[in-house]
Amino acid sequence: MTAPGITLEGRVAIGGAPLIPQVRLEAGAGQWTCLLGPSGAGKSTLLRLIAGIADEADLTGTLSATDGAALSGRVGLMAQSDLLLPWLTVIENVTLGARLRGTEADAHRAAQLLEEVGLADHAGKRPATLSGGQRQRAALARTLMEDRPIILLDEPFSALDARTRVQMQDLTARLLHGRTVLMVTHDPAEAARLGNAILILDQDGLRRRAPAPGAPPRAVDDPATLQTQGALLAELRSTP
Ligand SMILES: Nc1ncnc2c1ncn2[C@@H]1O[C@H](COP(=O)(O)OP(=O)(O)OP(=O)(O)O)[C@@H](O)[C@H]1O
Numbered sequence: 727m728t729a730p731g732i733t734l735e736g737r738v739a740i741g742g743a744p745l746i747p748q749v750r751l752e753a754g755a756g757q758w759t760c761l762l763g764p765s766g767a768g769k770s771t772l773l774r775l776i777a778g779i780a781d782e783a784d785l786t787g788t789l790s791a792t793d794g795a796a797l798s799g800r801v802g803l804m805a806q807s808d809l810l811l812p813w814l815t816v817i818e819n820v821t822l823g824a825r826l827r828g829t830e831a832d833a834h835r836a837a838q839l840l841e842e843v844g845l846a847d848h849a850g851k852r853p854a855t856l857s858g859g860q861r862q863r864a865a866l867a868r869t870l871m872e873d874r875p876i877i878l879l880d881e882p883f884s885a886l887d888a889r890t891r892v893q894m895q896d897l898t899a900r901l902l903h904g905r906t907v908l909m910v911t912h913d914p915a916e917a918a919r920l921g922n923a924i925l926i927l928d929q930d931g932l933r934r935r936a937p938a939p940g941a942p943p944r945a946v947d948d949p950a951t952l953q954t955q956g957a958l959l960a961e962l963r964s965t966p
Contacts, residue, residue, distance in 0.1 A: 729875035729906040730795070731755035732776060736787010738768060745771060745783065749932040751925065753876075755792055758899070758907040758942055760917035762958065763927035764965055769910040770806065772927070773878045776908070777803040791876075802874035804865055806881050810853040816840065817849040820868045831871075839867040842901060859890035863897070870901055877902055879909040883916065892946060895920060899943040914958035918951045919944050924958065928965045935961070 732753045738746040746768040753759040761769050774780035776789060778798060791797050810819045820840060821831035840846050843863040853861055862882065869877060882898070883891045899920060911917055917924050920942045924935040938944055938954040945951065 728793075729756045729904060730800075731757070731792035731906055732790070732797070732876060732908065733792065734772065734776060734785070734787070734789045736785050736789075738771060738775065739784050739786070740771070740782055746927070747929075747931045748787075749927070751932055752923075753906055753908045754923060755906055756904050757922040758902070758909065758920050759923040759925060760921035761908060761910045761925045761927060762912070762914065762917055762962060764962070765912075767927045767929065769927055770880055773803060773880050773908065773910060776876075777801050777878055779803070797876070800874055801876045801878060802869050802872045803878045804869040804880065804882050806884070810861060810864055810868075812853055815850050815852060816845060816856070816864050819853065819864055820871050822868060823872050836867075836871060839870055840864075843867045843897065858885050859887075859894065862886060862890075862894055866894075866898060866901070874905075876906045876908075879907060881910055881912065884912065891916075896943050914962060915946070915955045917958060918955035919946065924954075926958075926961065926965070 734751040737744065737748045751772060763769055771780055771783050775783055775785050789797065811822065817836055817840065820836050824831035840849050843866055845860060845863055845867065848856060848860060853864065856864065883894050886894060895916065909920065918938050921937045922942060924937050926933050926935060935958065938951040
């Protein structure tokens with residue numbers, strides 16, 4: 727799969743009120759870009775605009791893929807909450823996209839993905855009977871089932887305990903390798919571990935910060951990664 731980059735350039739308003747000043751957001755092809763910033767800055771709105779589902783927001787500007795082809799049909803979004811339908815089993819949730827399109831789901835691929843995320847034994851269970859980490863893995867399998875080259879992740883690991891979070895970060899980095907990923911996170915440690923590129927959005931706009939050296943996912947105790955984490959945290963704390 728060849729994953730194109732994304733460029734969003736312009737300003738964003740909601741209901742006529744300015745939300746994001748003129749920005750240029752670039753998510754590199756096949757790279758993992760992390761987007762940090764204070765609550766309400768418009769991070770989720772940017773993801774929703776790129777996913778084509780931000781009916782409430784207006785972008786005055788351009789949104790394009792770096793290969794020049796349309797973005798439509800090439801973007802997968804894993805939203806802030808896992809959005810698993812409680813009345814469907816795990817495997818039915820994973821194959822929901824095909825069901826909604828009225829097409830036959832690839833059952834073999836769905837089973838393979840559940841195996842990869844470690845949920846093969848839970849395929850017939852309802853989401854309510856799973857732990858938080860298992861639900862996140864089911865949501866990840868559903869996102870991967872759609873097989874899109876561009877993946878948008880909105881605080882995908884925020885509800886997890888520290889140990890499960892690191893496991894999920896490693897798993898997601900492995901499974902999304904080579905895709906273009908844009909991830910919103912509030913966690914500087916997560917951005918320092920996973921980002922090939924790091925962006926901060928606040929009321930002044932969007933700025934780029936240097937990622938830690940080496941390929942993600944970086945070790946949690948890697949000194950350079952911890953240093954990047956500290957620098958990001960200091961900057962976020964000083965942001966109004
Ligand atoms: N559907 C909507 N209708 C009207 N306003 C909205 C809608 N969705 C979001 N907003 C407003 O847009 C602003 C930005 O919201 P957004 O969710 O993009 O911020 P965020 O940076 O992702 O915040 P957080 O980190 O808290 O998730 C907020 O003030 C929010 O109230």
